[in-house]
Amino acid sequence: MIDKKYDSVIQYYNDGAMQYCVDVLEDKILAGELIKLACKRHLNDLWRIQNDSEFHYTYSTQRAQGMLNFSELVPDVSSGKPMKLARFQIFLLSMLEGWRDTRTDGSRFKFSYVSMARTNGKTQLSSYLALHDFLLGTPATSRQVVIASNNNDQVRQLYGYIRLAWKKLSETKWFSAFKNAVTDNFNEMRIQEQNTRLIKLSAESLGGDSIHATTLIFDEFHLQKDNEFMNTLTSGNIQNPDSKVIIISTAGTNPNAPMREQYTSYSEALRKGNLNDQTLFLCWEQDTDEEAFKPDTWIKSNPLMELPVMQKNLSAGLFTEREQQIAEGTLPQFQVKNMNRWQNAQKNAYIPLDLIDSSIIKDFDLRNRDVYLGMDLSLNNDDTSLAALIPYENGKFFIWQHSFIPTRIAGSIEAKEKQDQINYREAEREGYATVTTSRFGTINQDQVFRYMLEIVDKYHWNVLGFGYDAWNAGSFVRSLEDLHSDDWKLFPIRQGARSLSEPTKWLQDTFNDHKIKMYDDRVLRAGLSNAIIDAKDNQMLIDKNIGSKKIDMVDALIDACYQGMWHFTGYTNEQIDKKSPFAGMSNQEINDHFKNDFSFG
DSSP states (O other): OOOGGGHHHHHHTOSHHHHHHHHHHTTSSOOOHHHHHHHHHHHHHHHHHHHOTTOOEEEOHHHHHHHHHHHTTSBOTTTSSBOOOOHHHHHHHHHHHHEEETTTSSBSOSEEEEEOOSSSSHHHHHHHHHHHHHHHOSSSSOOEEEEEESSHHHHHHHHHHHHHHHHHHTTSTTTGGGTTTEEEOSSEEEEGGGTEEEEEEETTTTOOTTOOOSEEEEESGGGOSSSHHHHHHHTTOTTOTTOEEEEEEOOOSOTTSHHHHHHHHHHHHHHHTOOOTTEEEEEOOOSSGGGGGOGGGGGGTOGGGGSHHHHHHHHHHHHHHHHHHHHTTOHHHHHHHTTOOOOOOSTTBSSOHHHHHHTBOSOOOOSSOEEEEEEEOOOTTSOEEEEEEEEEETTEEEEEEEEEEOOTTTSSHHHHHHHHTOOHHHHHHHTSEEEOOOTTOOOOHHHHHHHHHHHHHHTTOEEEEEEEOTTTOHHHHHHHHHHHTTTOOEEEOOSSHHHHHHHHHHHHHHHHTTOEEEOOOHHHHHHHHHOBEEEETTEEEEOOOSTTOOOHHHHHHHHHHHHHTTTTTTOOHHHHHHHOTTTTOOHHHHHHIIIIIOOOO
């Protein structure tokens, strides 16, 4: 139901974008939660034009209609004929061109995130936007329209589409006057008299240092592993009132990608109603992974299905694709590409991405809690992590971590962040990490020890167990025994399947049962999404042979679970250990004991 306070707004701004919003909000067009919220935002922002003196933006139905008129003239490259715009395209294009900044008359939205499933006309939309701003955009002269992608092949394909669309457009009576003014080759298009260019760039070629784009359109941004290339393209545009960045992409399979970070941040802000006024977030996606098995809902991520002919063709193709992916055991790939759902699609992923997301809460009082601690004490060159498992009610647990980040091997924190795909400096500001200040770039175990004692004292934790890998923790544990031998139970844990399989499986099951909660900690999120399972002989371990994928905090957490998983049961690994001197030892370790260490003493 639409709030009655918007009645006058709906009547006054009764254009194609408004009609789409009304039909979405009245469920005449099936849409996901994020598109419904985007439509509500549009209505509310139109209301703010007259009712919020701090709102410096306006909406021009004339500008929006001009963009739509232009787009309906651009011929489809396959048929050579203009195509009637779908209603979601009318909404999208109207948002991008209709909203203006009253202080500059430039575009309101400096950054736009546009996402939908594949085969929904993203390339065609890119061509509309690029050609419009190249031929008719602002400023009147010296425009630089940049299309960018991850590699040369991707951007070459998009540029070829735009170039061919222009060729067909220039043959129409409306744009024949531009025909001699525009020159083009395989790298760029120019309007010499206006000093205006449309160029293509890719992260693979690492161009862009001298580019000051008035319009930047980034295709398939989900494949970018860091922001280096994007920052290169946008660094010169801070004071340009006409500049804007538009990413048009499907979701991806890398949970640590910059686009995933944007998705998480923008979707949360949209839900709370505090999305930055200069950011546009339009994401056509399924609301749940399970909707992959509900074809009647597929229009949520495939908005072209509003057209009857596309509904028929897309439905048949999607059904076939889903069945094939199921047969191959790769359903997450279908959910990403065709349902526009972010997934951790690596084989044997430990915790599904949707379970990590659903576990995040904003508020949890850490004070005066029973706590089980786990420590992954790495060598000086690797990360060290402290984790806590905190039982709180009805069999539920809160998890927490703090990691200590060395830079010795990477050479700098910038290189370390790029290598691990984790923004450690931001994590440090948020309180989830400590970046070494040692001139050697190593971790000081005394610093880690002091931090642990300080955090326990700060929150008045009652430590019921401390689990650790005995192999690397000799001096650390001796110091701990001197201080807390009477009140902390210490659990040296052999790092093998016999000791770790049960807590590893327990943590996974507890996530599956929605009994785990955590802060929005980028380090912990990255570790959980990086972790993959090494399962054999009916036992489960986290695979530690995955190169630079950081899982130290997960190892520490599982050490905390070694004892903490029994909290609500009355059982304890302390009792198990007392039953047999060989508990947790492999057959080879037992054999070695009798060969080398056995005595009746």
